[in-house]
Amino acid sequence: MNKTEFINAVSEKSGLSKVDAKKAVEAFVETVSGELKAGGKVALLGFGAFSVGEKAARKGVNPKTKQPIDIPARKTVKFKAGAELSELIK
Known part of the structure; x- marks a missing residue:
């Protein structure tokens, strides 16, 4: 499953639009990346x-x-x- 397929699956399962699902997925990735870059744990x-x-x-x-x-x-x-x-x- 690539990123586009993942966003589509999140959209279908959550009832969010594809635009909102994309924002949610990108926010998750940015949050996890930022925390790991700071040396933290998620x-x-x-x-x-x-x-x-x-x-x-x-x-x-x-x-x-x-x-x-x-x-x-x-x-x-x-x-x-x-x-x-x-x-x-x-």
Whole structure:
């Protein structure tokens, strides 16, 4: 499902117009993105939690040249599914 299909599904299930559903989806994405950028966490009871994780710097190998490379530390986005969501997809 891509973003347009998701907006259409939200519109159908909520009774909102497609324009309002698009605004709601974009507001959700902006809110979650902003909170994660600030180093926070977003937990939606029954659905799951978005958080920021850290990957340490490490050594790697360029598969093309076989030369060792340094991979810098970076932050990643993590999502942990909630119990209800996990149970639903079993």
